[in-house]
Amino acid sequence: MPSIQIYIGQNEDIPEKFHEQYFALRQQCEEEWNGFLAPSLDYYRNFWIIPREKGSAKMKAIAVNENNLVIGFGVIFWNTMYENLDRSWFRLYVIPKERRKGVGSRILKEMVKVLPKEIKKVGADSPKHSPGEHFLQKFNEKHSYEEVIIIVDLEEAVLKDVEKEAKKQREHALSNGYRIVRVDDGDYKSHFDEEGFVKIVEQVWNDMPREDLTEEDMNITVERYQAIQERNKKTGQKYISFVAVHEETEKPVGYTTFAINKYQPAIAWQDETGIIPEHRGNGLGLAIKYLSLLTLLKETKAKYWRTSSAQSNKYMHRINEILGHKIWQSEPVYEFERKIVEELLSE
Numbered sequence: 001m002p003s004i005q006i007y008i009g010q011n012e013d014i015p016e017k018f019h020e021q022y023f024a025l026r027q028q029c030e031e032e033w034n035g036f037l038a039p040s041l042d043y044y045r046n047f048w049i050i051p052r053e054k055g056s057a058k059m060k061a062i063a064v065n066e067n068n069l070v071i072g073f074g075v076i077f078w079n080t081m082y083e084n085l086d087r088s089w090f091r092l093y094v095i096p097k098e099r100r101k102g103v104g105s106r107i108l109k110e111m112v113k114v115l116p117k118e119i120k121k122v123g124a125d126s127p128k129h130s131p132g133e134h135f136l137q138k139f140n141e142k143h144s145y146e147e148v149i150i151i152v153d154l155e156e157a158v159l160k161d162v163e164k165e166a167k168k169q170r171e172h173a174l175s176n177g178y179r180i181v182r183v184d185d186g187d188y189k190s191h192f193d194e195e196g197f198v199k200i201v202e203q204v205w206n207d208m209p210r211e212d213l214t215e216e217d218m219n220i221t222v223e224r225y226q227a228i229q230e231r232n233k234k235t236g237q238k239y240i241s242f243v244a245v246h247e248e249t250e251k252p253v254g255y256t257t258f259a260i261n262k263y264q265p266a267i268a269w270q271d272e273t274g275i276i277p278e279h280r281g282n283g284l285g286l287a288i289k290y291l292s293l294l295t296l297l298k299e300t301k302a303k304y305w306r307t308s309s310a311q312s313n314k315y316m317h318r319i320n321e322i323l324g325h326k327i328w329q330s331e332p333v334y335e336f337e338r339k340i341v342e343e344l345l346s347e
């Protein structure tokens, strides 16, 4: 292993002279991971100073070689409130030239060493068949979940056709007793009772297939939801949502949201899409996604739309197929017992 020094902890524990190198590595990691242009460096500079929302904690680590070059980093985060209080999630990155020399293992070992004692599990994802997955496989576990990443080349979409189809889908929803409302920047409270809307969000989040993941259901309060949204907005995200409303009861029954970050304007990131079970089968999922597509084409500079869903989510795959989405890669998620990781890393 190269001779390295690990700095670990909160922002103040990472010497300022390494910050710019750290931001560059974060960018490099994202580009390698996703296979498309990452946000500009200003995104990472800005991200650095945004505190995590209440109930969530994070630690970071960098590995510096004898020439004062940052050759790798790690981040690990966990909840301090709400749910899943016994687990953490990490990400590691080592520059290609310094891989297979034990640096990734060393960063992880140092991070796990200082995790609060309540944390009993550590989890991570990685692109399938990548060096990252090979690294995770060293802990001898099968993956618990697989997320399929889908990319739409928006330049291939024909505006006139999308306009026609979006109109047809909206009318179809109306004829089934649902109207579709657009909400900008997460301002749901101007349109709906906020508590009721957040309950729908909670239901949609908890209803996503989790395959073999052992995570508990999330407990989403209005305060927590607002905190997550506010933090995401500070990172540069702009949101557009389409909400399906059941006309008879005037209640929202599902929604879809996408975000474009001002530091990465060419990529639209799909957030979640969900219709609560009692209202499925009315074409609402497809209708709200068509309206998103139309909005992306007419109002944004996005060239690609990145979306994803669980490998097992057949209905979402069907909708994405109709919309012309193409599978880009898949990202397995691994969960490990902390004890096993500690034991293996101590060898």
Ligand SMILES: CC(C)(COP(=O)(O)OP(=O)(O)OC[C@H]1O[C@@H](n2cnc3c(N)ncnc32)[C@H](O)[C@@H]1OP(=O)(O)O)[C@@H](O)C(=O)NCCC(=O)NCCS
Pocket: 029, 032, 090, 091, 092, 093, 094, 095, 098, 099, 100, 101, 102, 103, 104, 105, 106, 124, 125, 126, 127, 130, 131, 132, 133, 134, 135, 136, 138
């Ligand atoms: C994941 C990553 C951080 C690993 O860093 P690293 O410094 O190369 O890892 P280590 O040298 O500590 O590897 C430890 C062991 O993992 C396994 N491993 C790591 N990379 C591997 C690869 N490409 N192929 C097969 N096994 C691999 C091996 O068992 C290795 O031990 P060995 O070299 O003695 O055989 C690095 O590959 C990376 O930055 N990838 C891109 C980011 C990513 O995908 N992260 C996902 C994990 S959160």
